[in-house]
Structures are given as C-alpha cells and as structure tokens.
Amino acid sequence: MNTVFRRKCHFVYPLEFLVTFLDDFAAVVALSDKMLTGFFVGWPTPPSPKVLSKLIRNSTYSIVAIDEAQDRCVGYVTALSDGILFGYVSSLEVLPEFQGQGIGQDLVARMLKKLSNVYAVDIVCDPDVQPFYEKCGLRRCASMVTRNPAQIAKLNSGLD
Numbered sequence: 255m256n257t258v259f260r261r262k263c264h265f266v267y268p269l270e271f272l273v274t275f276l277d278d279f280a281a282v283v284a285l286s287d288k289m290l291t292g293f294f295v296g297w298p299t300p301p302s303p304k305v306l307s308k309l310i311r312n313s314t315y316s317i318v319a320i321d322e323a324q325d326r327c328v329g330y331v332t333a334l335s336d337g338i339l340f341g342y343v344s345s346l347e348v349l350p351e352f353q354g355q356g357i358g359q360d361l362v363a364r365m366l367k368k369l370s371n372v373y374a375v376d377i378v379c380d381p382d383v384q385p386f387y388e389k390c391g392l393r394r395c396a397s398m399v400t401r402n403p404a405q406i407a408k409l410n411s412g413l414d
C-alpha cells in the first residue's frame with residue numbers, strides 16, 4: 255500500500271523544512287545512493303550508501319524520512335518480520351542535524367504500526383538509547399548478540 259504522510263517540522267534555525275515519510279516499496283527503491291549519505295555516524299567502518307540502499311531494499315519493511323527541499327534522506331527505520339510471531343526493528347537512524355525534532359519517534363511509531371500483526375517486536379540498542387525507546391512505548395529487556403565487523407568492509411568493497 256502506498257502511504258505517504260506529510261508533516262511539517264521546524265528546524266532549530268528560523269528555517270522551516272518539510273519532511274515526507276515514504277514507506278511504499280517503489281519509492282524506497284527509487285532512492286539514489288546520493289540521497290543516503292551521512293549515516294552510520296561514529297561507526298569504525300561505516301557501511302557505504304550503496305550498502306544502506308541494499309539494506310533498505312532487502313528489509314521486510316522500510317520507512318524513510320525525506321527532506322524535500324534538499325531531496326535528501328534524513329532518517330530511516332527498517333524491520334524484519336516473519337509476519338506471524340516475531341518482528342525485529344533492525345536499524346534506525348536520524349541524521350545528527352535533524353535529531354531532536356521528533357523524526358525518530360515518528361519513524362518508530364510508524365514501524366510499530368506495520369508490525370502490529372505480530373506478537374513480539376524486539377529492538378537491540380545501547381543503554382544510552384533506552385530512554386528514547388521507552389518514550390516510544392517499549393520496555394527494557396536483556397539480549398544476547400554477536401557481530402562480524404569484517405562483513406561491513408567486505409560489503410563496502412563488493413557493492414561499490
């Protein structure tokens with residue numbers, strides 16, 4: 255279903271920007287790599303825009319926030335789901351200069367709505383982000399993880 259939401263946000267400067275939330279597959283697939291720059295802030299090996307583009311396309315659900323004036327993606331959320339019992343919000347990010355405007359909370363709310371057909375929705379995050387997710391209506395829970403950083407470099411070189 256093609257659902258396009260438009261919402262006006264106000265930047266910290268006396269400058270207004272319009273953020274459009276897109277979640278239909280055609281629109282998400284049409285995003286250029288150029289529109290997906292600036293993400294993975296602070297990562298030792300940041301995935302390239304091409305890798306992010308593939309991640310967004312391959313996820314079960316993806317929602318992107320677009321700053322129309324700059325024709326640029328300023329935030330995204332992705333999720334994986336079996337459509338039965340379990341959904342997993344796999345990534346969420348808002349560009350630093352657009353944070354603190356409610357975009358992150360909006361992206362999570364929209365994704366939780368998409369995942370409302372499953373029993374459990376899980377998100378793994380660092381402790382400093384837990385208060386944010388609590389504001390989104392989630393509760394704290396222990397988790398176990400493993401990571402393979404070499405895979406990022408492999409993807410970056412393989413998809414460039």
Ligand SMILES: CC(C)(COP(=O)(O)OP(=O)(O)OC[C@H]1O[C@@H](n2cnc3c(N)ncnc32)[C@H](O)[C@@H]1OP(=O)(O)O)[C@@H](O)C(=O)NCCC(=O)NCCS
Nearest residue numbers: 346347348353354355356357358359379382383385386389
């Ligand atoms: C976490 C993140 C997505 C939040 O996006 P955002 O657009 O800045 O968040 P919002 O403006 O929607 O914030 C909603 C509320 O959460 C609060 N909040 C946001 N980030 C927070 C944090 N790290 N700790 C505590 N509270 C936070 C805001 O102050 C706001 O509270 P308010 O409603 O009382 O004003 C963003 O900071 C980000 O991209 N961080 C880097 C990547 C990351 O950590 N992603 C999560 C991976 S699991």
